[in-house]
Amino acid sequence: MDGLHSFIAVARDKSISKAAQALHVTQPTLSARLRKLEENLGVKLLDRGWDGIRLTKEGRFFLSYSVDLFQQIEEAAAILGQDGGGGILERPLEAIANEKRLRIGIESFYYPAFLPPVIEGIRTVVPDAECRFVNKTSDLLTGMVDCESLDFCVNFNYVGDLHPCSRLVHYDKGVLLYPKEGYPDIRTDLSNAPLLADRPFVLFDNSPLRQYSEVTERVFHYLLGRVPERFHIVNDFTVMADMLRRGFGYTFMPRSSLLHMMDAPLPFHAIEMEAEFLISPVFITYAQNPSSHHPIERIAKAVTERLKAAIDAAFQGKQAYGYRRKGD
Template sequence: MELRHLRYFVAVAEERNFTRAAERLHIAQPPLSRQIQQLEEALGVPLFERNARPLKLTDAGRFFYSHAVQLLAQTTELESMTKRVGKIERSMSVGFVGSTLYGMLPKIIRRFRSEYPAVELSLHEMSTMDQIKALKEGRIDVGFGRIRHEDPSVRRVVLREERMIVALPVGHPLDSAKPVLSLHDLVNDTLIIFPKAPRPSYADQVLAAFHDRALQPRKIYETRELQIALGLVAMGEGVSVVPHSVYGLKRDDISYKPLDDPNLVSPIIMSMRMLDESEDIRAMQALIYRLYDEAQMEYLPPQPE
């Protein structure tokens, strides 16, 4: 006996007519009659009074009908629950720092959703340090940040090293002075850094770049986020060292200049739990490298496992 036998039987019992039941089931009448006959032979009892018009259930048929309806309802519920469980299991929570949104991350998320529609993605903006904590607590499954932080429970993959550039207000003397700038050129300006908190953050990477070269900006202005920093730059309040991906914003009140030192970079780091070998995380990582190739962007190739 198979589930289809139960469905066919219930349809005939409710329609009290083989022709209408066949139409309801979208099958021909002769195969339906054969299926019901096979069911009766398997059970060893007649389920319908064949001579009655309309069809009537026998006592055994009425008993079988009540339980068949329950079984089919339970089967439908089981199917629905299993799909929900499968959907829950194929979910991925992604943490990210705000500055990664100006690079490839939006495209990565869109493409992943397109290629893996069964995986439900949820996004959470949080600092790199908060990502580490969230990974360990199971609140996110993968994080994208910029801070190199060692933790035995977290595996890091440096995807690429993003060059830093300078954001200047249009008309700034350095805008027309030379095509490529150095950090030394910026020390007499107010340096606008972000985010102000929590730390450590991208702001500390910028400050470390100056300190490593024995440079100290004349004045430092700390602000909460990149967009505010760019707004302050546009107003002429100072200059800011930003990731190269920010150039894509192309504001008409800000000029971007490259820096002369190729070592002035900020990493894009993908973090996950050390023992997490999820197929979906591996798929996302493979997709990232594929998108980098499509965009002809430089990146650090994955290390062999």
């Protein structure tokens, strides 16, 4: 934490001396913390010159994560220190950490799409359960399940061993998404997809596209013949959808992330991608916790069934809605 706090202070003040003064430490102590942080990360975060401190490319990347992480830790510490008497709204620790609450995680890509069938599955088994929903990346969610801070999650599993407590929902496909106006009409066989290469690609921050960069790079070469040079960075599906609707970029997504939008014409073009390496298994992963207040395995089974049914029904005969496959 000292290294992280020191890095944020130096990035803010752009000066070792000013940051040391603000943190009430000596300059040598601060410099030692920064060197240790850089050594642990294996990258250089700061350039030191006569004109002050500048962040390297790696430093700029790390800063956004550092600030977010530090703020979350500070908030958690404040909650732990302040939690006391009063009602539930005045006792956030009780509200968040209540062990009787059902805790569910959903991969960020799928959160808007999968939330309704997940809720339906929960209701069939424990209709009166109070719930806490979390949307994060799959690796974080499965880690939270392993630590029993989540009861179950919906997650990708591109690589690695299958979790011992998991149920396969389905094998998802990739789909190319691009605006309806101001963009070339891409054929369903994707033979002219390289026409998109000079347009900005909408990349999700903290997503499988970033985590599994080797898969993402293969998709770029499959579609465009090269990695694009222009990117918009977003962290929310709704923002992405609005950007595409406004002609501000293109992207590719797991097909089922559109599940909640398939009851009406899509606000952008969607073309299914057939490459086998794009097929990704989606699982329900759950905790094997005998002390749980809920029948987790039964809930996981019910949620799996609801998700399968919703996905199977969603993509039948949807060409009129703007969803196309090869040959349409």
